[in-house]
Structures are given as structure tokens and as C-alpha cells.
Amino acid sequence: MSLGALPSLWAYAVAFWLFVCGLYGVVTSRNLVHLVGCLAVLQSSTYVLLAAVGHVPHGAAPVFLERVQGAVVDPVVQAMMLTDVVVEATVSALLLALDIQVDAHAHTLRPDRLSRLRG
């Protein structure tokens, strides 16, 4: 059992690592396109986390096309992960469209040069 629990802990570590990397990127970013990329990394930590939460030691995939012996992993979190991926992709596209508009109006993609409002 302790050996079977190991992949789950590793996955949590990876999720934490991705989260911190993404957050560091978002905080220190000096370019709005780079920022969207960092946000994607940050959000990808949730995919790993959800998959790890649903993980069952030695569990099979929740597909019952053939007879499945033994434990099966949780299908609910996998469906949530699917939702997560789609939302991440569309939000990225929306943010990139916003970046294009920012560049067109302010002629810069550096967030610290956007402080002044122009009419």
C-alpha cells in the first residue's frame, strides 16, 4: 500500500512545482504574451492535481469495454480535468486577443508601461 501511494505523492509534488513556477512567472513577467504562457503553466498544475486526487493504487482506467479486475480510478475528477483543459484553452485565446488590442492601442506589451490611462 505504501508503495502504491508513492505515485500519488510524486504527482502532488509535480503539481506544486508547476503551480509555483507558473506563479513566479506571472508575478515577474515583463511581457503580456509571456504572462499568458505562465498562466497556462500555472493552470496545468490543476490537471496534475486532479489526476492525482482521483488516483487509486494500481487502479485501471474507468473504461469497461472489457471486464476490469480490481480497483478503478475515479472518473469524476477526470471529467473535471477535461472541463479544466477546455476552459484554460479558451481563456488563453481570449487573453491573447486582449494582448493584441493592448499592443494596438498602447504600442507596448510591457505591463509596467501601461500605467497611464489614455483617452
Next chain:
Amino acid sequence: MRARTRLLVFGAGASVLALALLAAAARLPRGGYPGPYGTALNRVAVQERHATDVVAAVTYDYRGFDTLGEETILFASVAGAVLLLRRTRSQWQGAHDLDSMPDRAASAPNEALRLAAVALVPVTITFGLYLTAHGQVSPGGGFQGGVILASAPLLVYVATRARDLARMAPWSAAELGEAAGLASFVGVGVAGLAATGSYLANVLPLGSPGDVLSAGTILALSGAVALAVGSGLVLMLVAFVEETIRRDGGGGR
């Protein structure tokens, strides 16, 4: 300094976030999720819904209402992105002008790329349709199938010209597909409401588990999602491509 103030504010927020994350991390399940729903669904989904892929059964049936919400997020994001990029775009019918832009003219006649696209596009479309139609049987479904279907016009654009992209994926058809996809999802739900009194309840014959034509509304909703996702991605692709070509080639700045 303003940057210093910003860093201080972030530091305060980050320390609260770190505490919350640590508290959450201490309670993460180890070696198996204790929640009852997944186990229960794994036991009943094949019998109840005749779907052998339980993830699809969750997405399109047990949590179908959440998927409707997600579809709405997708719809809103696509509408927002297209609206933001629309600024000066006249009509997608202006694709002939786009082809005369300098960068496209240089990269258009590449026979190797064109051959690769000719070989890949039918495979891509078949695979997308296959994934959409078999979501209830094996891993797949409308989201995955829709994304793969939308990459076929992208391949055409990479290998040929903007004009061919416009011919393969006309703006009005993609707009119609996006709206029809969401509308048919809502419609299937309303049909369930009318027939049984609960929204998104199954109204179609269930078939036998493992068959392509099985699982009733799961298959129908999967198709609706594939239409919405595919058309939505094509809309965004065309909007971004148009914007890029106009700005790079047209000297917009």
C-alpha cells in the same frame, strides 16, 4: 517606489495563499480518493446508461448540466475573442486580398507542405469524427473530437493560402456551427425536460453497451459539443490568422 509597494502587496497576499495551500495540502487524499461518487458511478454507469467509458458518461450525463455551463464559457470566450479581433475587419470574403500580402505570397507555393496536408487532412477529419462518435464506448468524446476536427482547416491554412482556408471553413458556416452546437445541447436538455420532467434526462434508445449507436443522449450531446468546439476553434483561428496577416503584411502600425 511603486514597484516596491506592489511587491509588498504581493508578499502579503502570497503568504496568506501559502498558508491556505499548506492547509489544503495536508488534507490531500493519499493512495486512493475516499469520495463515494466515482466508485458508485463506476459500478452503475454501464448498466444505467449503457456507456462503457464512464468519463464520457460523467461529462455528458451525470454532470451534463456542468458541461452546459462549460459550453457557455467556451461560447462567451469565442465571442469575446472574435469581438476583440474584429476591430477593423471588413469581411472574411476579403481573403483574396490577404493572399496578396508579401509574407503569404512568399510562402504559398510549397509542394512538400501541400502534399503533407493532402495526406493529413482526411486522416485528421476521420480521426476527429471517430473520437466524437466513440466517446461513450472508449476514451474520447466531443471535446477531443472537436479540437481535432478544427485542426484540419489549420493544416489547410499552413499548407496553402488564406483563400483555401476561407473556402474550407467559411466564416458564416463556423458562426452557424458554433451557435447550432450550443443550441442543440440546450435542445437535447429541453427534450429530456419535456419527456420526463428532468432537464438532460435520456430520451433516446440506449442500445447495447459497446456499440457506436448506444448510450442515447450521451452520443447526441457529444456530437453537439464537437460541433460547438470545432466551430469555435475555427472562428478563433480565422480571426487570429486574419489579424496577424493584416498587421504583418499591411503595415498596420
